[in-house]
């Protein structure tokens with residue numbers, strides 16, 4: 001770590017800074033209710049408070065849990081966070097997922113190769129810098145899982161000792177990327193309430209860029225299903241509406257037994273691409289712990305993280321009635337409310353997305 005701390009200091013120019021907001025979430029929420037001994041998958045998410053930078057260069061934080069020891073978090077395998085992992089980036093010797101110490105994790109995270117090192121000079125870091133990490137959009141920095149205590153009570157996963165730098169707005173990367181310190185902004189813990197018999201949850205899934213589905217726990221009910229947008233995403237933060245039997249979203253709740261609901265496909269102008277949504281099963285107004293899903297990015301019909309020729313081929317297949325590579329819901333894109341047919345406009349939408357045009361068919365949170 002001595003070397004990493006040294007690099008942070010050397011390349012942190014004292015200039016105007018962008019704060020970094022950090023939150024620990026499970027199912028996109030800062031509070032979940034689980035049964036004793038449940039496995040809780042959680043994430044640490046970060047977003048720079050302003051856009052006067054080119055994204056994160058380095059991020060390190062500690063993590064503690066008052067309900068038991070934490071195992072190291074996962075090592076990212078995909079971009080952008082893979083660029084922070086040794087030897088592409090720099091981490092502690094134990095790894096990106098943190099160093100377990102007395103039940104807590106020390107220095108989860110890593111640094112990108114902003115110094116422009118190549119393997120000719122040193123074995124690491126040797127990666128290519130990815131810009132705009134956690135800029136404008138919240139980024140998932142690290143994922144992990146823990147086992148909830150067997151004792152009913154309220155516990156917390158708490159981050160601390162945040163050290164971060166951002167690439168300066170003016171930096172070009174030639175010969176290296178200049179960075180500035182990113183001070184700790186809002187830091188939010190994850191609250192885990194362990195309840196003897198928590199209310200049954202409703203499972204939400206993304207079916208494509210424009211479709212979600214929800215399945216309340218079989219046998220439960222009478223239940224209403226409330227969809228809520230990710231609170232930190234201004235594109236969907238305002239959304240809080242109830243699922244109707246026809247799959248639309250309305251302000252008024254519709255209540256029926258879970259088995260009468262079955263699985264409902266949600267088709268509404270509030271389902272935006274590339275956004276996070278939470279589903280609350282409500283029993284006489286009392287919400288169960290939420291479940292979360294992310295719709296596919298705009299035009300990314302096969303959900304592989306990019307829009308390319310394969311997405312174009314998928315929608316052309318769909319146009320021909322072939323759904324062997326992508327499903328109907330993955331390629332039905334257009335209409336403020338998706339129109340439930342595959343036509344020339346869906347093809348044009350993927351071509352637009354391929355050329356970099358943003359989604360613009362609906363704007364539920366103007």
Ligand SMILES: [Ca+2]
Pocket residue numbers: 299300301302303304305306307308310311
């Ligand atoms: Ca794709």
Ligand SMILES: [Ca+2]
Pocket residue numbers: 331332333334335338339340341342343346
């Ligand atoms: Ca369509």
